[in-house]
Amino acid sequence: MAGARQELRAEPATADREIVISRVIDAPRELVFEAFTEVRHLSRWWGPEGFTTTTRSFEFREGGEWDFVLHGPDGTDYSEWIRWLRIVPPERIALLHGESRDDPNAFESVLTFAPDGAATRIVMRTVFPTKELRDEAVEKYHAIEGGRQTLSSLAAYVTDLARKRAEG
Template sequence: MTASSKPAAHTADREIVTTRDFDAPRELVFAAWTDAKHVSNWWGPNGFTTTTHVMDVRPGGEWRFIMHGPDGRNYPNRISYLEVARPERLVYKHGGEVELEPVDFHTTVTFTEVNGKTRVTMRAVFPSAEERDRVAREYGAVEGGQQTLARLAEHLAGSTGTVSDRTITSTRIIEAPQERVFQAFANPDQLKYWWGPNGFANTIEKFELYPGGTWRLTMHGPDGADYHNESVFTEVSVPERVVFEHREPVHRFTMEMTFAAEGDRTRLTWRMVFESASEFAKVKDFIVPANEQNFDRLAAHLASL
C-alpha cells in the first residue's frame, strides 16, 4: 500500500482515500474497473461477491449491481457516472437503493503510470464528516476499500501474470516518412489493403480514430472464413502514437503502436499486452510471424504508392 496524496483542506475531514500500485498496464487496470467480466471477480471487501445487472460506463450511464455479503445479506447498489476519461480517470456518484439506508458519496478514481506500474487512487467524498465517520464505523469502509484493492491486485496477478509474461513486441524500420506511415494506418482506405497476415483481406465497417472511438472490421481469411474484430481506441497522438483495446472476438489485448521518425524513415513498434499469460501462450507462435507479415504488407503498400 502506498501513501495517499494529501486531500484538499476543505474536504479533508469527510474523505476516505485509498491508494495502491498495481503491476499491470494502465489500460488493463482501467478495463478491470469498467468491464463487468472483470469487476465481478474482485469488487468488494473480502468474502463478498457481485452480480451486475447494468454496467454502462459513460457520462450519464449507470452501474447497477448487488453485493452479496458473506453473511448471506444482499446489498443493492447504484453508481452514476459523471466523468469517464479512458484510461486516466473515473468520477461517479454512489447511492444505495431506497429500501436500505442509503450510503451516498462522490468518488474520483485516478489511474496514473508510475515507474512501469499503475497507481490507483480512490477518493470518496461524503456529505459531512459525521456521515464519513458513520460509514467508516458501520460499514468498515476504510478497511473495505483496502481489501477491495487487494482483491483487484490478486485478480490481475492471477489472470495476467507479469507484463513480460504476456507481451509481444514487434518493430520494423519502414522506408517512408513518419506522416506517410501514420496515414497508412489512420486512413481506412489504405489500411484495408495491408492489415493482417498474408492472404487476408479486410472490410472496415467503422473506424473512429479518437479516444473512445470504435474500430470494427471483418478480416477475410485465405480459407474463406470471416473473422469479426472490434476494438476501442484509448489514446491517439498524431502522428506518433495510437493505443487501442482489442475486445472481440476472443483474444483480448491492448495494442500500443508508436511511429518514431528516423530521418526519412520510420521506426514502427507494436507492443501487444494480453490479458492473461495463458492467452498469450496460445497465440504467440501465430502472432509473432503474423506481425512480421503485416509489416511486409505495409512496406509493399507504401512502396506501391
C-alpha cells in the first residue's frame, strides 16, 4: 500500500502493571497538595467510602514514612505503610505503598497536581511489581473503584475546606 500511513503508538513498558486514575477537583492546586501533605487533613478523607484512618506515625519529607491503619466498614483493619520517595511542591509526590516497610509486594504511585483553570487535575499513576499483583489489586481489593472513591473523598473534603477558607 504505497502512500499508506501507519500510526504507531508506543505503550509504556509498565502498561500491564498500571492503574491510572484522575479527577478534576474544584480547588486551587496548593490546597489539594496541602490535603495530601498534612496528617490533620489526610486522616479526614483518606480511603474508600466507609473507611476511616488511624495514623501511627507520620513524617512528610523525602524518605519519611506514614504508618497507618485503614479501618474497613466491616470492622476489618488493614495495616498500611507509605514511604515518600520524591516531593515537588505543589506539583508531584512519588511514594512507595505497602502493608509494611518490608512488604515485597509494595507498589509505587506518582501523584501529579496540575492547574486546570481555577481547579486542579490530580492524576494518580500506580505501578505494581507484576501484572499478577495489579490484577489481584483490581479483582480482589477493587483498587480502581477504591481509588476513585478516595479521590472523590479528597474532592469533597478540599472543596468544603476551600469554601470555609473563602468565607473566612
